[in-house]
Amino acid sequence: xxxxxxxxxxxxxxxxxxxxxxxxxxxxxxxxxxxxxxxxxxxxxxxxxxxxxxxxxxxxxxxxxxxxxxxxxxxxxxxxxxxxxxxxxxxxxxxxxxxxxxxxxxxxxxxxxxxxxxxxxxxxxxxxxxxxxxxxxxxxxxxxxxxxxxxxxxxxxxxxxxxxxxxxxxxxxxxxxxxxxxxxxxxxxxxxxxxxxxxxxxxxxxxxxx
Amino acid sequence: xxxxxxxxxxxxxxxxxxxxxxxxxxxxxxxxxxxxxxxxxxxxxxxxxxxxxxxxxxxxxxxxxxxxxxxxxxxxxxxxxxxxxxxxxxxxxxxxxxxxxxxxxxxxxxxxxxxxxxx
Numbered sequence: 001x002x003x004x005x006x007x008x009x010x011x012x013x014x015x016x017x018x019x020x021x022x023x024x025x026x027x028x029x030x031x032x033x034x035x036x037x038x039x040x041x042x043x044x045x046x047x048x049x050x051x052x053x054x055x056x057x058x059x060x061x062x063x064x065x066x067x068x069x070x071x072x073x074x075x076x077x078x079x080x081x082x083x084x085x086x087x088x089x090x091x092x093x094x095x096x097x098x099x100x101x102x103x104x105x106x107x108x109x110x111x112x113x114x115x116x117x118x119x120x121x122x123x124x125x126x127x128x129x130x131x132x133x134x135x136x137x138x139x140x141x142x143x144x145x146x147x148x149x150x151x152x153x154x155x156x157x158x159x160x161x162x163x164x165x166x167x168x169x170x171x172x173x174x175x176x177x178x179x180x181x182x183x184x185x186x187x188x189x190x191x192x193x194x195x196x197x198x199x200x201x202x203x204x205x206x207x208x209x210x
Numbered sequence: 211x212x213x214x215x216x217x218x219x220x221x222x223x224x225x226x227x228x229x230x231x232x233x234x235x236x237x238x239x240x241x242x243x244x245x246x247x248x249x250x251x252x253x254x255x256x257x258x259x260x261x262x263x264x265x266x267x268x269x270x271x272x273x274x275x276x277x278x279x280x281x282x283x284x285x286x287x288x289x290x291x292x293x294x295x296x297x298x299x300x301x302x303x304x305x306x307x308x309x310x311x312x313x314x315x316x317x318x319x320x321x322x323x324x325x326x327x328x329x
Contacts, residue, residue, distance in 0.1 A: 018280055020270025021244055026304075028242040028273055029321055054279025058286060083285075085275055090324025094317075097242045097273060113241050113285060119318065189328050196322045200315070 019051040024092045031192065032114055033100040034140070035124035036132040040152040040182035041100035042084045044124060047188045048098060049086020057082050058110050081110055103136025111139070120199045121147040122191060124182065127157045130168045137169070146202060148176035148195040174201070227259040232286060234293035241285055244271040244304040245292055251300050259283070263291050264300055271304050 021028075033041050046053045057080045084100040099114050103123075121140050125133045133149070140147050149169060153159075160168075166177055176198045180191040247267040256264060262281055266272065272280070278288035295301035 016280060018266060018269060018272060018276070020272060023270070025244065025271070027317065027320075028240075028244055029317060030242045051276075054276060056275065056278045056283070056285050058284045085279070087273075087276070088324070088328075090321060090327075094320050094324060096321060096324070097275065099241075099275070109286065117240050117242070119314075119321065186329055189325055193322065193325050193329075196318055196325065200318050200322070 016052070019087075021087075021095055022089065022092070025089070025095050026093045028095050028097060030097040030099060030114070030118045031195065032118050032121040032145070033098050033124065034103045034121050034136045034147075035152075036126075036129065036136065037102065039124045039126050039129075039132075040154075041102075041124055044122075044152070044180075044182040044188055045084050045086040045098045045100040047182060047185055048088055048192070050089060051087050053084050053086040055082055055084050083110060083114070103139055111143070115143050115145055118145065120195055121145050122195050123147050123149045124152050125149055125165075125169065126154060127151060127160055127165065128154070130165065133169060146199055148178065148191070148198050150178045150180040150191040150194075152182045153179055174198070227257065227283075228287055228290040231290055234289040235297055239274055239289050239293060239296075239303065241275040241289075242273045244273055245277065245296075245301050246271040246304060248300055248302055253300070256295075256300070260291055260295055260300070263288075263295060267301060 033044050035041055042053065059080050081102060081104075086098050088096045088098070090096050099118075101110060101114060123133060123136055123140070137147070137149075149171065151165060162177055169177075171177060176194045178191050178194045181187040245267055247264050251264075253261045253264040259281075263277060266277060266280055274288055274292055275285060277283075277292065278285045281288065283291075292301055296303060
């Protein structure tokens with residue numbers, strides 16, 4: 001299932017054995033894997049990562065005090081946001097980092113850090129909760145970050161014709177819509193390939209602002 | 211009585227270890243900038259957290275995000291620490307924002323080739 005693994009604690013290995021980047025690597029690229037809660041981001045990153053996925057937690061109270069509105073959020077744990085990420089070595093000189101993060105606007109600092117220099121984003125969606133993908137898609141559009149949508153096929157989730165999903169998500173005609181199983185390496189790899197192929201077709205890539 | 215929460219521990223200390231600063235001294239550090247320790251540089255005199263970064267980065271290169279993950283520190287704090295260590299000559303950034311040097315078109319093709327090769 002495309003949800004978080006049972007042993008979330010294992011994702012935080014303070015003092016764990018680091019897996020270093022090869023000496024020959026000169027370039028590090030990043031792609032974002034975004035979507036709503038429990039859509040399978042952690043699973044997707046874990047499936048593709050060659051290292052044990054890592055997790056960082058970012059405090060929100062400091063990170064974006066001027067934009068965060070935590071009023072009415074009684075649970076203090078809401079003041080941190082977790083981000084899972086993994087790494088793939090793509091050639092002797094290139095590694096790709098995948099960052100899985102929630103698409104909520106109040107995580108502004110984290111978003112800025114993640115979006116800066118990212119090649120693009122893969123939006124994971126769940127056919128049972130398509131409307132929950134609107135927030136993250138809107139956020140990506142606001143930042144001008146190109147994306148593709150991958151429907152994570154959960155067991156027992158309804159299958160809809162592509163046209164219906166496109167309509168429900170209000171996708172632009174050229175936004176790729178792919179099905180994927182976040183537990184499956186080949187399927188998840190193909191979803192990333194569809195994203196990168198889409199990125200290649202974009203006319204005159206705008207330089208990344210920093 | 212509320213039991214003590216272990217996970218809070220790192221977050222309270224986090225901004226103490228940066229002397230209260232939330233922003234790094236340089237803006238060129240990306241979360242995927244690759245950093246490693248300068249060989250032969252002694253960690254003597256460093257705070258425990260900066261020493262931990264040094265120790266971690268002695269074995270090879272890691273991204274800023276990985277350093278944060280291994281040390282269980284927020285990325286924002288890790289960037290401050292690494293910036294300080296770069297300023298003091300303890301850490302060097304290997305792939306300093308390579309995206310500016312490599313044409314996007316070429317980088318995308320390399321990413322695509324690498325992904326296809328995994329199938």
